[in-house]
Amino acid sequence: MTDLLSLSNLRTQFKTERGAVKAVDGIDLTVEPGETVGLVGESGSGKSVTALSAMDLIDDPGEIVDGRITLRDAALAASLLDEFGNALVPYPSGLVEAVSSLGGDLRAGNRPRNASAELRGMADDLDRDADPADLAADLRDAADRLAEGAPPEDVGGALAAALDDAADGFVYVDDDARARLRDGTAPSDVEIREGVVDVTSAPEAAVRRIRGGEMGMIFQDPMTSLNPAVTVGEQIAESLRLHRYGGQKKDSWLNGIREILPKIGGRKGDEEVMDEVVRMLQAVGIPEAKQRVNDYPHEFSGGMRQRVLVAIALACRPNLLIADEPTTALDVTIQAQILDLIDDLQEDFGMSVLMITHDLGVVAETCDRVAVMYAGEIVEEGPVEEIFHNPSHPYTYTLLESIPTEDKERLTPIEGNVPDLIDLPEGCHFAPRCPWAEDRCLEGEIPDLQHGPEDVDHRAKCVHESFDKAAYGTEGVEAGGEADVGDPLVEVRGMRKYYQQEDGPLDRVVGGGDRSVKAVDGVDLDVRERETLGLVGESGCGKSTAGRAILHLDPPTDGTVVFAGEDLGSLSKSELRKRRKEMQMVFQDPMSSLDPRMTAGQTIMEPLKIHGLAEGHRRERVFELMEAVGLERAQYGRYPHELSGGQRQRVGIARALAVDPDFIVADEPVSALDVSVQAQIINLLEDLQEEFGLTYLFIAHDLSVVRHISDRVAVMYLGEIVEVADTDDLFETPKHPYTRALLSAIPEPDPLADTGDRTILRGDVPSPIDPPSNCRFRTRCPSIIPPDDLDIDQERYREVMFYRQRLEAGDIDLDAIESEVRIESESSPAAVADGGAAATDEHPALFEYFFDGPLPEEARAVVAESFEHLKNDRWDRAEATLRETFESVCEREHPRLGERDHPAACHLHDE
Numbered sequence: 001m002t003d004l005l006s007l008s009n010l011r012t013q014f015k016t017e018r019g020a021v022k023a024v025d026g027i028d029l030t031v032e033p034g035e036t037v038g039l040v041g042e043s044g045s046g047k048s049v050t051a052l053s054a055m056d057l058i059d060d061p062g063e064i065v066d067g068r069i070t071l072r073d074a075a076l077a078a079s080l081l082d083e084f085g086n087a088l089v090p091y092p093s094g095l096v097e098a099v100s101s102l103g104g105d106l107r108a109g110n111r112p113r114n115a116s117a118e119l120r121g122m123a124d125d126l127d128r129d130a131d132p133a134d135l136a137a138d139l140r141d142a143a144d145r146l147a148e149g150a151p152p153e154d155v156g157g158a159l160a161a162a163l164d165d166a167a168d169g170f171v172y173v174d175d176d177a178r179a180r181l182r183d184g185t186a187p188s189d190v191e192i193r194e195g196v197v198d199v200t201s202a203p204e205a206a207v208r209r210i211r212g213g214e215m216g217m218i219f220q221d222p223m224t225s226l227n228p229a230v231t232v233g234e235q236i237a238e239s240l241r242l243h244r245y246g247g248q249k250k251d252s253w254l255n256g257i258r259e260i261l262p263k264i265g266g267r268k269g270d271e272e273v274m275d276e277v278v279r280m281l282q283a284v285g286i287p288e289a290k291q292r293v294n295d296y297p298h299e300f301s302g303g304m305r306q307r308v309l310v311a312i313a314l315a316c317r318p319n320l321l322i323a324d325e326p327t328t329a330l331d332v333t334i335q336a337q338i339l340d341l342i343d344d345l346q347e348d349f350g351m352s353v354l355m356i357t358h359d360l361g362v363v364a365e366t367c368d369r370v371a372v373m374y375a376g377e378i379v380e381e382g383p384v385e386e387i388f389h390n391p392s393h394p395y396t397y398t399l400l401e402s403i404p405t406e407d408k409e410r411l412t413p414i415e416g417n418v419p420d421l422i423d424l425p426e427g428c429h430f431a432p433r434c435p436w437a438e439d440r441c442l443e444g445e446i447p448d449l450q451h452g453p454e455d456v457d458h459r460a461k462c463v464h465e466s467f468d469k470a471a472y473g474t475e476g477v478e479a480g481g482e483a484d485v486g487d488p489l490v491e492v493r494g495m496r497k498y499y500q501q502e503d504g505p506l507d508r509v510v511g512g513g514d515r516s517v518k519a520v521d522g523v524d525l526d527v528r529e530r531e532t533l534g535l536v537g538e539s540g541c542g543k544s545t546a547g548r549a550i551l552h553l554d555p556p557t558d559g560t561v562v563f564a565g566e567d568l569g570s571l572s573k574s575e576l577r578k579r580r581k582e583m584q585m586v587f588q589d590p591m592s593s594l595d596p597r598m599t600a601g602q603t604i605m606e607p608l609k610i611h612g613l614a615e616g617h618r619r620e621r622v623f624e625l626m627e628a629v630g631l632e633r634a635q636y637g638r639y640p641h642e643l644s645g646g647q648r649q650r651v652g653i654a655r656a657l658a659v660d661p662d663f664i665v666a667d668e669p670v671s672a673l674d675v676s677v678q679a680q681i682i683n684l685l686e687d688l689q690e691e692f693g694l695t696y697l698f699i700a701h702d703l704s705v706v707r708h709i710s711d712r713v714a715v716m717y718l719g720e721i722v723e724v725a726d727t728d729d730l731f732e733t734p735k736h737p738y739t740r741a742l743l744s745a746i747p748e749p750d751p752l753a754d755t756g757d758r759t760i761l762r763g764d765v766p767s768p769i770d771p772p773s774n775c776r777f778r779t780r781c782p783s784i785i786p787p788d789d790l791d792i793d794q795e796r797y798r799e800v801m802f803y804r805q806r807l808e809a810g811d812i813d814l815d816a817i818e819s820e821v822r823i824e825s826e827s828s829p830a831a832v833a834d835g836g837a838a839a840t841d842e843h844p845a846l847f848e849y850f851f852d853g854p855l856p857e858e859a860r861a862v863v864a865e866s867f868e869h870l871k872n873d874r875w876d877r878a879e880a881t882l883r884e885t886f887e888s889v890c891e892r893e894h895p896r897l898g899e900r901d902h903p904a905a906c907h908l909h910d911e
């Protein structure tokens, strides 16, 4: 056994008034050193509870009720033995593991074959070894009782009690070390070759040492995981002090004094910690880390905050990183940055990763092995290629089938929902949703069968060796066919939506300039009858604002929106209200967009009342709508919290349909849903479009979904449309560099896909208060156009422009850069020697910092001159020097979208 982390027979439950919620129900999982293991499944499958259990972070009313969590780490074992008096377990880890696993099976009511013989064998082995607590006698007693037919639950309980008494302690070591320790040798004098720590039995003080020290964790939402009142540097330092700089023994007076000393004068220790903090921030790609250690979380962008979380998790160089949906809250571009970062750091630090995610694309790209969870159990496990190319459990197969891909005309969702974890179905928990269920699936233990090549560990918990996939998903399939698209129903011209910023008192006196947020800035767009126009772009690009402005829910500041031949801006309030009947919106989060005090039926009926429709037979009309969106009549009286996410979204759609609209703006309607439920809603939207001749503006950041559902796609960046094309055309031949970067960042749900030439954009979307001049993408564009007469390759030119941007923003701290380059050269001299500095002896640190390779002579001379100005605090001259030589057409001239079939607002594609 070489696994670093091992979970065996883990059961975690939450007490509720209705009974115990079995969130994790007897799983076995291992992570080897250096390995990345993915844990996937729908919401409610138990993934995150597994992660929290592994860190021993389950709080009331939750409890780990059974099973073991162990970490294999000799150094950790040695230090815990040193620190905690009664930590040593006087028995080998393998034996305790075997007894505990057998006991777990028995307690669950199973009677494994040969259990008596196994117990006797273990007892015999113990006789030959030391057996300080006479465990052998208990094992023989259990074997006899089993042979006599005693209930397995009772025997299992007796075994657990015997183990508890005998294996007091939580650190296991190899036989030689154990013998010496038991002889009374001090732990510091014993060489420990193998050590295993039982996290489940360790006292809280020891677990705190392990958590954040040996195991790091990244959570989903960086804003809620960081303390807003503490600087990011201090948050990383806190973890370092606790785990690496002697702060862990808070109870020891000597350590208390050690901790205080640096703060009351001798700064040595703290300086060391802060140097390490800077190093960590650099490692996770925070520029000028030294300058930013004193910033607060709100001063960082979303992507940067997630990097800070990675830095905190890795500050103590953990052997294991548990990443719980680390990129779910991020855009695809930032997701690509963070996954790339975790991958690089994993290689540098040699750690293992347990990656918890519902995104199968992320799993395919990052993991070596995958475990698929359903209703608290692992139902399939194997190497990533096997799971994706030979899925052998019906759940895994149907989950993969529900992902939108380019070749699927229609998606095949998994019908139904994850079962109630209090009242799980007998036999296979997936049976109520499984198309291949048989009578034998409905009771008893389901076997864990081996699949794939013999030398590969690929198991699935299902009665079938194989199942017939050919018939799956063919039912109800209708050829999508070409949509019968008509004339433009919505015509948007020059639409702007600005929000005025509140001026501060100083601004009011001296004049604050134009502080308006230019959320939408000059959009021209047509949406044609019966088509679906996808609108994509990162968060902060103005997609949702554009959707609301088109519907005049939040009327535009400027420009026109013509709907069915009528200018909405020219209508009175009451005329607009009447018109709005024909234009509806479906929102992203059905939980927050539905009134929690209204039942599904009341919610759907509300617009009928507002618009005075279907008087006298409103209830019937609501039932018709419920049927149209796949809700049952019985759900009429249910409140939002009594419905699943998919059902709530159906209510939102039925509500929008109630007034019989022609046009629907769907704002991220499936983003909050699991892939299986997402497929149900996408199919529903497609069916409703066909049935009622609807026109959709479909706003989404998930490009695979957009590709599947849209006839045409418009790409938005910082308030402007930068490209519009038919869907196939856009995905096959994207023109705008932003579209190309977005498409290249989509994770491929295929581990064999080649993603080597992926474009990873730097940074985030700039602020819409002061967007870059002319081409707004120019501050991130990998293809920004150099002046005709300049001899420079694209990559170096991009680097010059990044340097110019920093200079113009006044965002360069020369001291911080010098120290950063020094720290880097100390830790990796070879890497530094490769940089651009080798080519020059002027300003080597600055060249090293800003450039990854040597610049051509002319360009280098100009950059060197600007560095000189900068060092002499002549920022204006530094800027002017650079502008003279490096100014790009992209910053001088605004690229226009143009009138062609497939227009792109980029000078590389000027008409």
Ligand code: SF4
Residues within 6 Å of the ligand: 393, 394, 395, 428, 429, 430, 431, 432, 434, 435, 436, 437, 438, 441, 446, 461, 462, 463, 464
């Ligand atoms: S055991 Fe039966 S119900 Fe469960 S996944 Fe297999 S076929 Fe389906």
Ligand code: SF4
Residues within 6 Å of the ligand: 736, 737, 738, 775, 776, 777, 778, 779, 781, 782, 783, 784, 785, 890, 895, 905, 906, 907, 908
């Ligand atoms: S105009 Fe220039 S900066 Fe803008 S996208 Fe095109 S190449 Fe890039």
